[in-house]
Amino acid sequence: MRIKRILFPLASLVCALFVFGSRSHAADGNFPIYFQNSKLVVKAQSINRVTYLPLTDIVAVMGLPYTDALALETLTIRSGNSRLVASRNSALISVNDQIILLSSPILREDGKWLGPVDYLTQGLSKLTGTEFRYRVGSSRIFAGNTEAPELLMNAQSLGPITRLTIRSSAPINAELRRDEKSNRAVIALDRTPLDALQERLEHKDRFVRSIAFDDSDAASKIVMDLTNEVKDIKITSTDNNRVLFIDLMREAAAKPVTSVPAATPVPAKPDAITPERKVRVIVIDPGHGGMDNGAAGSGINEKDLTLVLARKLRAALQTKLGATVLLTRDSDVAMDNEARSAAANNNQANLFISLHVGYSPNKVDAGSSVFIMKEDFGDAFEATAVSRNQLFLPWYLGYRTSHGSSAQAAKILQEDLSKAIPGWQFPVRTAPLAVLSSVTMPSMLLEIGNLNNPVNAQTLMDAMFQNKLVDTIVGAVQRFSSTQQPSAN
Amino acid sequence: MPRHIKIGLIVLGIGFAVSLGFFVDIVGRVRHLVNEVETEENPFSAPAQPLYAPTDPPVSAKIFFPAASGPALLTAEDEMIFKSAEVVNRAKQILQKLQDGPHSNAMFPSLPKDTKVQDIFISEQGIAFIDFSNTISTNHPGGLLNELTTIYSIVNSLTYNIDEIKQVKILIGGVEKETLAGHCLLLLPMEMDLSITNVTPPTQKTAALK
Numbered sequence: 001m002r003i004k005r006i007l008f009p010l011a012s013l014v015c016a017l018f019v020f021g022s023r024s025h026a027a028d029g030n031f032p033i034y035f036q037n038s039k040l041v042v043k044a045q046s047i048n049r050v051t052y053l054p055l056t057d058i059v060a061v062m063g064l065p066y067t068d069a070l071a072l073e074t075l076t077i078r079s080g081n082s083r084l085v086a087s088r089n090s091a092l093i094s095v096n097d098q099i100i101l102l103s104s105p106i107l108r109e110d111g112k113w114l115g116p117v118d119y120l121t122q123g124l125s126k127l128t129g130t131e132f133r134y135r136v137g138s139s140r141i142f143a144g145n146t147e148a149p150e151l152l153m154n155a156q157s158l159g160p161i162t163r164l165t166i167r168s169s170a171p172i173n174a175e176l177r178r179d180e181k182s183n184r185a186v187i188a189l190d191r192t193p194l195d196a197l198q199e200r201l202e203h204k205d206r207f208v209r210s211i212a213f214d215d216s217d218a219a220s221k222i223v224m225d226l227t228n229e230v231k232d233i234k235i236t237s238t239d240n241n242r243v244l245f246i247d248l249m250r251e252a253a254a255k256p257v258t259s260v261p262a263a264t265p266v267p268a269k270p271d272a273i274t275p276e277r278k279v280r281v282i283v284i285d286p287g288h289g290g291m292d293n294g295a296a297g298s299g300i301n302e303k304d305l306t307l308v309l310a311r312k313l314r315a316a317l318q319t320k321l322g323a324t325v326l327l328t329r330d331s332d333v334a335m336d337n338e339a340r341s342a343a344a345n346n347n348q349a350n351l352f353i354s355l356h357v358g359y360s361p362n363k364v365d366a367g368s369s370v371f372i373m374k375e376d377f378g379d380a381f382e383a384t385a386v387s388r389n390q391l392f393l394p395w396y397l398g399y400r401t402s403h404g405s406s407a408q409a410a411k412i413l414q415e416d417l418s419k420a421i422p423g424w425q426f427p428v429r430t431a432p433l434a435v436l437s438s439v440t441m442p443s444m445l446l447e448i449g450n451l452n453n454p455v456n457a458q459t460l461m462d463a464m465f466q467n468k469l470v471d472t473i474v475g476a477v478q479r480f481s482s483t484q485q486p487s488a489n
Numbered sequence: 490m491p492r493h494i495k496i497g498l499i500v501l502g503i504g505f506a507v508s509l510g511f512f513v514d515i516v517g518r519v520r521h522l523v524n525e526v527e528t529e530e531n532p533f534s535a536p537a538q539p540l541y542a543p544t545d546p547p548v549s550a551k552i553f554f555p556a557a558s559g560p561a562l563l564t565a566e567d568e569m570i571f572k573s574a575e576v577v578n579r580a581k582q583i584l585q586k587l588q589d590g591p592h593s594n595a596m597f598p599s600l601p602k603d604t605k606v607q608d609i610f611i612s613e614q615g616i617a618f619i620d621f622s623n624t625i626s627t628n629h630p631g632g633l634l635n636e637l638t639t640i641y642s643i644v645n646s647l648t649y650n651i652d653e654i655k656q657v658k659i660l661i662g663g664v665e666k667e668t669l670a671g672h673c674l675l676l677l678p679m680e681m682d683l684s685i686t687n688v689t690p691p692t693q694k695t696a697a698l699k
Contacts, residue, residue, distance in 0.1 A: 292671055295631030302631060337667065337674075356672070359632030361597040362557055369634060378677060396676065427560075429685075431637050434667055434674040445672075447633045 030216035033058065033120075033141045034148065034193040039218045044139070045114060050104040051139075052114035055086075062128070068113070075106070075113045077127060084127040086115065093119065095126045117141065138199060140215060148195040153222070155203035155211055156346070159324075162207040164246040165348070166222065168194065171241035176233055185233055187246060189220040207248040224248075278484035279351050279477060281324045282317055283344040285435060286310035287356040287445075290334025295359035297451030298458065302357040303332065305460060309355050312470045320474050321481070338395075341438035345398065350484070351409065351477060352443035354435050357460065360450045366424060370414050371445040372406045373399040373437055374430040398438040405442035408483065413444065413476040420472040442480070446473070540578040540585075541571035548572045550650040551688060552586045554596035555638040561687035562638050563645065566591050576653045577609050580617055583646050584609075599642035601628035607663065615655035616678045617647055623662040629670040636670040641682055648681035649691055656680050 031044035031053060040061045045052045059066050059077050066077040073088035085094045091105040100123060104116040115123075120132040120141060133142045142148050149170035156163055166174070166187075173190040192215060200212035209225040226248065234247045286306035288294030294302025307329070314325040326347055328340040344352040360367055378397050393400065410428045417426040436443045448469070449460045459465050551565035570582040584606045590598035605622040612618070629636065644657040656678035659669070666675055683690055 288671060293631075294671060295635075337671075356633055359630050359635050361555065361630070361635065365558075367634065371633065374682075377674075396674070429634075431633065431672070432674045432677075432679065433633075433672060435672070437674055445633070451632075452630070 029139065031139055031141075032193070032215055032218045033143060034146045034218075035061075035143045036146050039193070041216070041218050047107065047114070048104070050116050052104075052107060052116060053120070055106075055113040055115045055119060058120070059124075062124075062130075064128070073108065075108075077124075079128050082127050084123050086113070086119070086123070093123050095123060098126075100126070135195065135197075138196065140193065142193060142195070146193065148193045149191065151194045151196045151213065151220075153196070153198055153201055153211065153213065155201050155208065157205045157207075160249060162205055162248040164201075164208075164211060164222070164224070164248070166244040166246070168242050168244075172244065173241060174235050174237075174244050174246070176235055176246075178233065183226045183228065183230075185224045185226055185230075187222040187224070187235070187244075189222070192218060192220045194220045207250075222246075279321075279323065279481035281326070281347055281349045282351045282353065282477065283326045283328060283347060283349040284310045284313055284317075285328040285340045285344075285352065285354040287354060287435075289329050289332055292334055295357060295451045297359060298454045300357075300451055300457055300461060302359075302451065305357050306355045307332070309466060309470065312466060313353070313355070313473055316470045316474045317477065321478055323477075337434040338438065340435050341398070344439045344441060344443070349439075349441050351480070352436075352439045352441055353473070353477075354433075354443070354445040356445060356447040358447045358450050359452050361452065362450075363452050363454075365450050366453055366456045367450060368417075368424055368426050368446070368448045369429045370410045370417070370426055371429050371431050371433060371436070371447060372410045372443070373403065374432045375403060377432045377437065396437045398440045399436055399443065401440045402442045405484070406436075406444055409442045409476075409480045410444045412480045412483075413446065413473065416472050416476040416479070417469075420468060420475075442484075540582050541573040545571040545573050550583055550586070551646070552583065552591075553642040553645045553649070553686060553688070554587075554591040554599050555635070555642065556687070557595050557597060559687070562634065562685040563642055563688075564596055564686060565645075565649075565688045566593055566596060570650075576611050576651060579651050580609050580611070580619075580647055580654065581606065583650055584619065584643070587642060587646055599639050601625055601630070601639070603628060611654065615653055616658055617651075617654045617656070618658045618660060619643065619647075620660040620663055626661050626666065626669055631670050633672040636668075636672050637685070640669060640673055640675075640679065641685060644679045645681050645683065645686065645688075649683075649688070 028043050028045050030041050031051070033040045033042065038061075040058065042054055042057050055075065055077075056066060056068070064077050064079050066075060068075055075086045077084045082096050086106045087093075088108045089105050091102045093100050093102060093106070102116055102118050102122065106116075106119065107114040117134050121134050124130070125132050130144045134140075149168050149172075151169075151172075152167045154165045154167075156165075166172075168191075170191065172194075175188045175190070177186045177188060179185070194213075194215070196213040196215075198213070200210065203211060207227055207230050209227060211222065211224050214221050214223050224246075229250055230248045231251055232249050234245075234249070236245045236247070237243065238245070286303070286309070288301075288303035288306065290303075292303065294306070296302065310327050311330070314327055317323045317325045326343065326349070328343045329335050340354070341352075358367060358369070377399075378394070399406070407428070414426045414428050417424070433445055436445060450456045451460075547569050548571070549567050550570045552568045553563045553565050556562060556564040568586045570579065570586070573579055573582070587600055588604065588606070590600075601624060603622070604625040606619060607622055608618075608620040610618040610620075625639075629639065640659065643659065647654050647657050658678040659675050660666070661669065661675075668675055
């Protein structure tokens with residue numbers, strides 16, 4: 001008896017779940033479809049976690065005749081001599097008698113035919129010859145030759161500010177609309193449609209709760225939910241409006257936002273700050289680390305010496321230039337070259353310096369070199385993306401964006417080092433360098449000395465020599481900075 | 490001693506003797522197997538086929554080595570190889586000369602100690618895939634310039650002397666590696682670079698460049 005009391009309600013619950021739970025409806029949302037000369041915003045329904053679109057609304061806008069056969073429970077759409085037949089509750093559709101399997105079945109609810117997105121991308125594309133492009137996870141479809149520049153968003157906390165970086169493959173302008181009461185800011189973009197590579201960013205910090213791209217009303221915008229701490233928002237652009245920086249900050253900036261990173265927590269009394277520094281974020285890469293000792297000689301490992309030099313250089317650059325200086329590694333850990341390049345790119349550095357110590361089979365050699373990336377590297381295998389002028393370069397060709405500036409920086413460093421350390425040669429050389437190939441800012445690699453030369457190795461370990469070397473590099477960075485155009489970050 | 494204990498001891502003794510025999514036999518077999526592996530000849534270092542035929546004409550080849558002094562990083566030594574019909578065999582001869590090292594005191598060996606060429610494959614596009622043993626990486630003393638000269642001594646020696654080879658892709662231990670000693674990117678095939686040498690371009694390739 002007791003078992004029956006438990007079993008009956010349980011069975012009823014299972015039945016109820018089976019009957020009512022099989023179709024879970026989520027909130028409806030707007031779903032824009034961009035045609036070459038027009039756009040249509042339809043109400044999408046999320047059923048069983050699948051986005052369903054109202055089919056008859058779409059084909060009506062496209063001007064295609066259709067037959068809704070209630071008795072047969074089929075929807076037939078015609079285009080010229082072609083026809084597309086879909087049946088209720090079936091994932092199979094027929095285009096000119098060719099059967100296509102969709103990811104989810106066609107539904108008919110409340111007198112409306114509903115189909116998954118691939119009804120358009122596979123069915124209607126085949127029927128009409130108009131290609132429907134859909135990025136999985138997005139909420140928009142592009143039909144035919146609709147031009148939709150790609151849009152990439154990135155947010156990061158940069159000391160006192162939070163910066164949202166928007167990159168687009170075509171120039172865009174942004175307008176800020178802020179609702180102080182609801183702590184919501186909308187960045188209206190003047191270009192529609194845009195092909196957003198992310199719908200929202202997983203970034204939360206003290207300024208921002210959520211960042212999302214929204215074009216549900218067929219107008220492109222970025223919606224940010226902010227915290228109470230945000231008092232000022234600044235928008236700046238660079239690269240002919242292809243890159244927008246949206247800076248969220250606590251207090252209103254006295255100067256244009258280009259000076260914001262200077263306010264990052266660095267020693268407060270820089271003694272040589274130029275009125276407008278162009279090199280503000282510098283990434284220093286101490287070569288090797290962890291299991292990878294690099295070259296070794298005279299009891300010295302390259303990885304240890306590069307770390308010592310990098311730490312000294314960081315302190316000097318912060319003190320003398322007031323720059324934000326980051327090390328790719330600040331301990332004896334192994335890092336691959338890609339992670340080192342990524343550290344520079346992700347922090348939007350203005351300069352990347354990799355430090356190495358040399359080793360020559362010649363025991364009396366004291367050669368040093370300033371390296372930059374080999375200019376024609378990757379030519380033979382150049383990806384078509386470069387020639388097509390798309391938004392992205394292949395990762396290994398990132399160096400091309402700043403190769404001229406890299407050569408300029410290397411020349412300045414060579415001149416300064418040759419003057420400061422007489423008797424040492426610092427020729428500028430090129431090589432297919434793994435650590436420089438992907439960095440997208442001026443970059444160089446300094447290889448100093450020869451650990452196989454005991455005298456040279458002792459000199460490298462001398463604190464006075466190290467200080468002189470570091471001071472010279474700081475001077476060269478300062479000189480290089482004065483030659484650069486102010487950049488946005 | 491009771492009789493049944495005697496019988497038991499005898500059976501145990503026989504069992505021990507048989508087990509010992511099996512054990513000695515197994516140890517012998519294992520040792521034999523181990524020796525077999527040790528003495529097995531490396532199929533790549535000792536090619537079964539000769540690298541050239543007696544009728545193949547001798548030709549001069551420039552083998553690039555790190556220069557001991559001077560502004561050029563690499564300098565070349567003229568060596569004699571035989572112009573075998575197979576491009577792979579010519580490449581093997583050149584790599585053998587690189588492994589042998591320079592005769593002149595003005596140059597240094599370019600390949601680290603115990604470096605072996607495991608395999609060579611030349612694609613239709615003229616890319617030579619050279620698979621070196623891991624020792625080219627593990628025995629490399631490091632240093633960017635040193636790594637650069639190791640790589641370009643291989644690339645230049647092959648591309649300079651063999652017209653069919655346009656680019657060289659270095660593999661290490663049978664697989665693609667990002668770098669040889671932490672600096673130079675090996676992921677893309679490399680072309681001849683004479684800017685770091687004191688050698689003028691070969692006549693045919695100069696004409697082709699024009």
